[in-house]
Amino acid sequence: MIWRSRLRHRKIMDKGDRKLHASKAHKEEESFLNRRKELFRRLPKIDRLMGRELTKELTEQYGYRAVLEAARKVEEQLRDAMRQQILVEEKPAVFLDTSGLSGQKDGLPVKLSDLKALPETTLDYTEYVLQEMKRLLAHRSQRQMQRVINATGVILHTNLGRAPLGDRLVSELVPLMTGYTNLELNLEDGKRGSRYDHFAENLCKLTGAEAAIAVITTRQQCCSC
Incomplete structure (x- = not known):
């Protein structure tokens, strides 16, 4: 008990x-x-x-x-x-x-x-x-995109903006990029032209091809001759 x-x-x-x-x-x-x-x-x-x-x-x-x-x-x-x-x-x-x-x-x-x-x-x-x-x-x-150093060994690197532009090219592009251009306008007759006329002739001389065309997509950039 x-x-x-x-x-x-x-x-x-x-x-x-x-x-x-x-x-x-x-x-x-x-x-x-x-x-x-x-x-x-x-x-x-x-x-x-x-x-x-x-x-x-x-x-x-x-x-x-x-x-x-x-x-x-x-x-x-x-x-x-x-x-x-x-x-x-x-x-x-x-x-x-x-x-x-x-x-x-x-x-x-x-x-x-x-x-x-x-x-x-x-x-x-x-x-x-x-x-x-x-x-x-x-x-x-703060600016989100900044200049970096490419130490990967890959010259054309997609993640790093591909190929950098030279100073001479940039100086020539600035006036064109800050205004209107004759991208598809024939200044001789005032009619619509082709954007390929601006580089096709020079590209053919450079490569020896009969014709040239540039194709740009969101996945790749290529130039066919």
Whole structure:
């Protein structure tokens, strides 16, 4: 009878401990949710952001639509951080430049866990959003296509833009590319001409062929003689 009484007492104690732990976990979760709601309230409203002096300067530089999109994107990043419990402070940390991280989108990391915070450096939410907007807009305005060095050993490389043009050729092409030309116009009679007339004769002299035609497709470029 004694061991039954002890077993009953242990079950009662275990049940009480479980209730206590469950209650504590529930309170912690409720506390976090309340804190997160408070953090959401601290986020600046978009219309107020668009009225700030810095935002007006950014609008003059990048345009209203681009600035508005940047503001919404940065705020959504902050909300995601709060939902994922990454950001639970009353003031957001100033994040390091993450432009070199993999998996980035528009200059901001897709995974918020990749954000790196500078310790003991904080801004209020309005200033933080403004600074991130400025950084995001500056990143988007950078030229996406850049000059690179071809060290592959392949001279005509499709991924690298094929063959580069010489300075002399570029200088001759600029006037033609920045205006209208007689591509298919016969200047002698004013009637429609053929674009092949501009190179066919010279190409035949160069190759010794009787006739020449150029064929350009989206998959390949070739010249038939």
